[in-house]
Amino acid sequence: MITAHGRARRNPPLSAPQGPTTxxxxxxxxLELEDRPIGSGGQGSVYRVRQSRFAVKLIHxxxxxxxxxxxxxxxxxxxxxxxxEGLPIARPxxxxxxxxxxxxxxxxxxxxxxxxxxxxxxxxxVEWYLSGGGxxxxxxxxxxxxxxxxxxxxxxxxxSDLSPRxxxxxxxxxxxxxxxxxxxxxxxxxxALGRAIGTPRYxxxxxxxxxxxxxxxxxxxxxxxxxxxxxRADHPLIGDLADLSVENERRALCGELPWTxxxxxxxxxxxxxxxxxxxxxxxxxxLLRDAFEAGLNEPLKRPTARAWANALYAAADLTLxxxxxxxxxxxxxxxxxxxxxxxxxxxxxxxxVRTHLPANRGPQGREPGRVDSQEGIVLLKDQPVNAxxxxxxxxxxxxxxxxxxLRWDGDDTVHxxxxxHVPLRRVPPSGGAGRRLMxxxxxxxxxxxxxxxxxxxxxxxxxxxxxxxxKAERA
Amino acid sequence: xIVLADVSGSMLPNQLEDKIGVLNRCIASMFTAFAxxxxxxxxxxxxxxxxxxxxxxxxxxxxxxxxxxxxxxxAGGGTPMGAAFDLAREILDDPEAVSGRAFEPAxxxxxxxxxxxDWEPALNELLxxxxxxxxxxxxxxxxxxxxxDAEEVLAQFSGPEYGVLRADQASELPELFRxxxxxxxxxxxxxxxxxxxxxxxxx
Numbered sequence: 001m002i003t004a005h006g007r008a009r010r011n012p013p014l015s016a017p018q019g020p021t022t023x024x025x026x027x028x029x030x031l032e033l034e035d036r037p038i039g040s041g042g043q044g045s046v047y048r049v050r051q052s053r054f055a056v057k058l059i060h061x062x063x064x065x066x067x068x069x070x071x072x073x074x075x076x077x078x079x080x081x082x083x084x085e086g087l088p089i090a091r092p093x094x095x096x097x098x099x100x101x102x103x104x105x106x107x108x109x110x111x112x113x114x115x116x117x118x119x120x121x122x123x124x125x126v127e128w129y130l131s132g133g134g135x136x137x138x139x140x141x142x143x144x145x146x147x148x149x150x151x152x153x154x155x156x157x158x159x160s161d162l163s164p165r166x167x168x169x170x171x172x173x174x175x176x177x178x179x180x181x182x183x184x185x186x187x188x189x190x191x192a193l194g195r196a197i198g199t200p201r202y203x204x205x206x207x208x209x210x211x212x213x214x215x216x217x218x219x220x221x222x223x224x225x226x227x228x229x230x231x232r233a234d235h236p237l238i239g240d241l242a243d244l245s246v247e248n249e250r251r252a253l254c255g256e257l258p259w260t261x262x263x264x265x266x267x268x269x270x271x272x273x274x275x276x277x278x279x280x281x282x283x284x285x286x287l288l289r290d291a292f293e294a295g296l297n298e299p300l301k302r303p304t305a306r307a308w309a310n311a312l313y314a315a316a317d318l319t320l321x322x323x324x325x326x327x328x329x330x331x332x333x334x335x336x337x338x339x340x341x342x343x344x345x346x347x348x349x350x351x352x353v354r355t356h357l358p359a360n361r362g363p364q365g366r367e368p369g370r371v372d373s374q375e376g377i378v379l380l381k382d383q384p385v386n387a388x389x390x391x392x393x394x395x396x397x398x399x400x401x402x403x404x405x406l407r408w409d410g411d412d413t414v415h416x417x418x419x420x421h422v423p424l425r426r427v428p429p430s431g432g433a434g435r436r437l438m439x440x441x442x443x444x445x446x447x448x449x450x451x452x453x454x455x456x457x458x459x460x461x462x463x464x465x466x467x468x469x470x471k472a473e474r475a
Numbered sequence: 476x477i478v479l480a481d482v483s484g485s486m487l488p489n490q491l492e493d494k495i496g497v498l499n500r501c502i503a504s505m506f507t508a509f510a511x512x513x514x515x516x517x518x519x520x521x522x523x524x525x526x527x528x529x530x531x532x533x534x535x536x537x538x539x540x541x542x543x544x545x546x547x548x549x550a551g552g553g554t555p556m557g558a559a560f561d562l563a564r565e566i567l568d569d570p571e572a573v574s575g576r577a578f579e580p581a582x583x584x585x586x587x588x589x590x591x592x593d594w595e596p597a598l599n600e601l602l603x604x605x606x607x608x609x610x611x612x613x614x615x616x617x618x619x620x621x622x623x624d625a626e627e628v629l630a631q632f633s634g635p636e637y638g639v640l641r642a643d644q645a646s647e648l649p650e651l652f653r654x655x656x657x658x659x660x661x662x663x664x665x666x667x668x669x670x671x672x673x674x675x676x677x678x
Binding site (some may be wrong): 014175282285286300301303304306307310318332333334350355358371372373374376394459460461468470 | 496497500616635636637638640649652654657669670672673674675676677678
């Protein structure tokens with residue numbers, strides 16, 4: 001059984017400031033707010049408007065003290081011109097009437113703050129971790145968040161103040177949507193560089209001492225902290241040395257102490273958090289090291305949001321849920337037993353992702369070749385899973401667009417449904433063109449016949465899936 | 476593997492991004508990964524051509540990846556891609572650079588703009604070359620502001636197998652180069668043996 005505990009808090013968490021119960025928008029419509037904010041950033045708090053699909057962002061401080069050089073009205077106006085189509089980011093609708101400063105924005109139903117998934121309680125962590133959806137749900141939410149940030153960065157914008165308090169996630173554990181609720185600091189990168197906005201403990205070191213303003217690199221630092229907090233339930237910079245004094249903590253956050261997982265410097269190890277071998281896998285370890293070791297004070301060396309999204313999605317695909325009723329644990333399929341209840345790992349099938357190289361077009365020479373990846377999709381008995389564009393294409397425009405639904409019957413049969421727009425190929429071990437599976441049609445194949453599913457033509461570089469079965473260890 | 480890198484003025488750092496800086500880091504880390512490769516199958520030899528201003532020049536002579544030290548490229552001027560194709564062909568013909576026993580070469584073209592010289596005859600000659608025609612050719616387009624002309628050059632270079640790999644922003648480049656690295660460094664497997672689960676957690 002695992003024992004893991006959260007770091008004792010130096011200061012009790014601040015109770016949320018009591019906001020007004022009613023505000024009015026610029027048209028004079030009264031809006032009745034819920035008592036507790038659903039999120040907050042460095043500059044304001046977000047309250048849901050009772051019985052509506054709206055929320056209100058209330059800005060705490062007066063504009064002049066923010067040093068942003070523009071007024072709220074200007075900022076809201078500028079936001080309308082930023083290319084945010086299709087991104088799950090709340091957009092301002094109307095300003096609030098004085099004396100309140102802020103605006104109304106749209107809000108999805110059934111969303112809750114991400115903060116409870118990232119801020120570990122003091123004391124025992126296991127129950128807290130599992131009740132928040134465990135490893136798999138955390139990986140999927142983090143992947144989605146990184147994906148959104150990658151698209152935002154791809155369009156030349158920075159988010160500026162990423163922290164769990166201004167990310168909302170699906171309240172239901174079956175869903176993995178995210179919704180960002182701090183739109184007013186989004187800016188094009190060039191204009192963001194002139195200011196340093198952030199939430200303490202999530203800010204990049206260069207923002208603390210004013211070496212640099214907000215950038216995509218400071219965004220991805222915040223993202224890396226958030227990933228570490230959510231997966232390990234511990235802050236990557238605040239180890240046992242940083243925790244000794246307020247001054248040490250300040251030095252750690254400014255990048256003057258090694259991070260807790262440093263490969264050669266043990267000074268700031270942490271006794272707290274979920275053990276890393278339970279929740280990390282090589283690819284994520286590598287990104288964390290790049291972010292907090294080489295990238296701690298060299299922003300250019302930090303992994304990009306796209307690298308995080310790819311690694312987190314891939315890790316989520318390798319998890320499975322414990323089969324014992326009552327156990328909510330999920331863990332990587334590498335383990336033989338559930339680390340939470342010690343039940344044997346259930347049987348599973350693995351759809352292994354490989355790259356196909358056409359004959360004469362790769363390092364392998366004259367035969368078609370295959371390149372293994374460290375990616376695969378775990379299939380549990382009768383639980384359909386979608387393969388998406390990130391499994392089927394080398395470079396994806398839309399990582400989560402479904403390509404094929406896969407369902408394993410628990411024995412030797414895999415059902416496939418083509419959810420994409422182009423035919424797929426089911427190819428026998430002897431090779432050749434195989435049989436086509438047209439869009440929206442179904443087929444079944446036997447794992448033991450060693451067929452594979454191709455997402456492209458033989459003369460093109462493309463991805464493919466092969467299927468393998470793994471039996472549980474019998475005690 | 477020979478990289479043909481665009482170092483024209485449009486790759487210069489601006490307030491939005493530093494294309495040339497990211498490209499320098501991507502290539503350097505790709506070569507480092509090649510250097511760390513299992514040497515059972517042999518070594519990867521790497522070289523690079525930079526094209527910018529009015530000429531294409533040999534930026535890194537072809538040699539073992541383990542010995543390569545990446546000198547940062549600087550950007551400026553036009554996009555003499557045709558000259559880069561000519562130079563690539565000369566390198567492929569040079570027995571000092573590409574020995575007769577070498578595997579087929581890989582050529583990676585990275586560019587964000589339209590060539591400013593007469594590229595078509597040069598590309599035809601490169602593709603007609605005994606090694607150039609068989610080489611694994613990958614083209615990487617950077618930026619969203621590429622014109623159809625620029626896209627056409629990249630598509631013609633890469634041929635149908637790979638198509639043009641797109642990095643809309645320089646920030647997409649590292650993942651793209653990671654994929655290219657994986658493809659080139661992976662052990663070729665003729666069969667489809669069941670994977671060892673531990674391999675998924677291999678550093």
